[in-house]
Amino acid sequence: MSQSTEAAAPxxxxxxxxxxxxxxxxxxxxPAIIFLSAMLLIWLLSWMFSSTTFDAIDPRTGEAIVxxxxxxxxxxxNFLASMVKTFTGFAPLGVVLVAMLGVGVAEHSGYINTxxxxxxxxxxxxxxxxxxxxxxxxxHTATDAGYVLVIPLAGVIFYAMGRHPLAGIAAAFxxxxxGFSANFIPSGIDPLLQSFxxxxxxIIDPEIAVNPLxxxxxxxxxxxxIILLGWYITDxxxxxxxxxxxxxxxxxxxxxxxxxxxxxxxxxxxxxxxxLSGIALLIYAAxxxxxxxxxxxxxLTEFSAPLMQSIVPLIFLLFxxxxxxxxxxxxxxxxxxxxxxAMSKSMGSMAYYIVMAFFCALxxxxxSQSNLGxxxxxxxxxxxxxxxxxxxxxVIGIIFLTAFVNLFVGSSSAKWALLGPIFVxxxxxxxxxxxxxxxxxRVGDSSxxxxxxxxxxxxxxxxxxxxxxxxxxIGTLIALMIPYSIAFLVGWSIFLLAYxxxxxxxxxxxxxxxxxx
Numbered sequence: 001m002s003q004s005t006e007a008a009a010p011x012x013x014x015x016x017x018x019x020x021x022x023x024x025x026x027x028x029x030x031p032a033i034i035f036l037s038a039m040l041l042i043w044l045l046s047w048m049f050s051s052t053t054f055d056a057i058d059p060r061t062g063e064a065i066v067x068x069x070x071x072x073x074x075x076x077x078n079f080l081a082s083m084v085k086t087f088t089g090f091a092p093l094g095v096v097l098v099a100m101l102g103v104g105v106a107e108h109s110g111y112i113n114t115x116x117x118x119x120x121x122x123x124x125x126x127x128x129x130x131x132x133x134x135x136x137x138x139x140h141t142a143t144d145a146g147y148v149l150v151i152p153l154a155g156v157i158f159y160a161m162g163r164h165p166l167a168g169i170a171a172a173f174x175x176x177x178x179g180f181s182a183n184f185i186p187s188g189i190d191p192l193l194q195s196f197x198x199x200x201x202x203i204i205d206p207e208i209a210v211n212p213l214x215x216x217x218x219x220x221x222x223x224x225x226i227i228l229l230g231w232y233i234t235d236x237x238x239x240x241x242x243x244x245x246x247x248x249x250x251x252x253x254x255x256x257x258x259x260x261x262x263x264x265x266x267x268x269x270x271x272x273x274x275x276l277s278g279i280a281l282l283i284y285a286a287x288x289x290x291x292x293x294x295x296x297x298x299x300l301t302e303f304s305a306p307l308m309q310s311i312v313p314l315i316f317l318l319f320x321x322x323x324x325x326x327x328x329x330x331x332x333x334x335x336x337x338x339x340x341x342a343m344s345k346s347m348g349s350m351a352y353y354i355v356m357a358f359f360c361a362l363x364x365x366x367x368s369q370s371n372l373g374x375x376x377x378x379x380x381x382x383x384x385x386x387x388x389x390x391x392x393x394x395v396i397g398i399i400f401l402t403a404f405v406n407l408f409v410g411s412s413s414a415k416w417a418l419l420g421p422i423f424v425x426x427x428x429x430x431x432x433x434x435x436x437x438x439x440x441x442r443v444g445d446s447s448x449x450x451x452x453x454x455x456x457x458x459x460x461x462x463x464x465x466x467x468x469x470x471x472x473x474i475g476t477l478i479a480l481m482i483p484y485s486i487a488f489l490v491g492w493s494i495f496l497l498a499y500x501x502x503x504x505x506x507x508x509x510x511x512x513x514x515x516x517x
Contacts, residue, residue: 018241018479025475031459034474035359038454039366046070046370056378058371059200059421065378067371075369083362090361092147092456095312097350099148102316102323104346105339109327111319112153114268117260119157128161129171133230136175137223140183146176147457149315152464165247165468166480167239173461174230174484177449180412181442184220186213189412191299193438196416200424201434205515214435215442216507218499222443225495229487237483249468267329271322278318349463356459364456373409374418380405381422391430392497395440398423399493402444407452412445428514435510436500443496447489450481 028034050069058065069075087093106112123131132154139146151172158168181189191212198210260268286293286300286307295305327333327342367373384397402419409415419441427437449455453474465472500512 014237014483015241018482021482022475022479025478026471026473028474031453031462031474032356032359034453035356035363039359039363042363042366042370042372043070045372046366049372049375054375054379056375056382058374058378059418065371065375067375068369070366070370079366082365086365087358087361090357090364090456092460093354093357093361096148096353096357096460097347098312099315099319100346100350101343102319103149104343105327106319106323108342108345109323109332109339110264110330111268111271111323111326114260114264114326115272117160118265118268125161128157128163129234130227130231132157132168132171133175133179133227133234134223136172137179137182137226138185139176140180140185140189146172147460150176151461155464155468159247159468164239164242164245166242166245166465166472167234169461169464170238170480170484171230171234173450173481174233174488175226177455177457178446178481178484178488179222179226179230180446180449181215182219182222182226182446184223186216190216192413193416193442196413196420197424197434197438200420201428203421204425204428208434210434210438211507211509214507214510215439217504217510218439218496218506219442221499221504222492222495225492226488229491230484233483233487238480245469247468248470249466264330267326270329271326274325275318275322278321282314353460353463357456360454360456360459363454367408368414373405373414376408377405377415377418378422381419385422385426391427391432392500394427394430395432395436395496395500396493398427398437398440399444399447399489399496402441403448403489406445406448408454415445416441431513433511433514433516435506436512439496439506443492444489447485447492451478451485453478 029037046067047069049067052067054065054067056065057063070079103112132150136146136150136154139150151169154168154172155165156168159165194210194212194214197214198208201208201210285291289298293305293307293310294300299305300307323342324333324339327339333339333342380401384394384401387394387397389397398419402415405415405419409418416438420438423441424434424437428434452458458474458477462472462474462477465477469476499506503512506512
């Protein structure tokens, strides 16, 4: 496969550092075994610390934090009794499998293949990387859609353009996960974080109100920053480093990118017309103030809104319907059985992920039930508070502490439920607003997503890479993503300080100081 990039490979020191991370990481056990081992370690630590009394106060209960012993008889009995429910209730598993059922129909019918071929004709080679990162960032609006749609398609697109597919996967992963808090389109995460921020702020000021879009301007500006930074890292560091990495996967199963004939183009236009009609119908159904797709408060973007809760089923329908239409029009589907076979094939490719998801679900449940994650977050925040650093240094400390805690506690809202009641009042007493504190948290929460194997979608991205490079392991992916993570953590922190220094509004009804002037 040819390489279009002309950039030189990373310097010797950088290359040795990344290669060392890859070697060490790839010597780790299979991700499923890592999750199993981590769960057993959590059990042991929970037993060790369950008899220890901690002074740290759990902001969720107002009482001293308590570590629960998972090796007690009751805990082990509950573990066995709830194992099936823990696995089937693992949120990422449902997201991936339901979405892939629809995507499988669109893929095996040829609909996605034809769409990519038409798109590649119109996308300048020079703008491919930033286009991928932009789409990845926008995908946040549809919750976790980017993980199951944008990341694998980025690999296919890069491969079709003669570039290394792992570079495409890395760029998309950086946009979807590393740039999670960079988006110029409001999403359900905004009111979710705002609700915790407002509750925390009311500890100091019971009358304070925080706007759900209090970080919108900053996250919008961050989109451009992340696109430019991710573009540079992909083209100048990641892809040159991959120039000697052979693509030895089953590329025969990838779409072919020959010319689109008249029949395929007509079928694609008809199928796309059907999809657009469905989207128009959805918009019409959601437009009314009394729409059943709105939350009780009338909002469409709140997590309680049926529209937000229906994103994955909508992805299924918006790929399944046009995929079926296209398949029957061009003849790749002769009967309904062919369509069901396509869905079965897509599930077959997910077998490895399902196994990893089983152990991942058990580990995350154990970590949550033990309260060790809460203890880690609260103790870290208390140490930062006790240091009594200058306000700007404290903001940086919040970013870096959040990035560290994020390696162990993946849920953005769960971390903010723990850290918000400590950070927000602390900075309010320093004269800094809840809006600024939340913005700092969001930077740290995003930057380390892409280098932690404990992130539920991390094993899925490993699977995507293995389609192209068979021996891809955890170390390979971490080595690919760590330049993004370091650059995002440092660069985005500086960007926030510069943004703050210029006095640009963070969002609607936001401020940098408390009380607001």
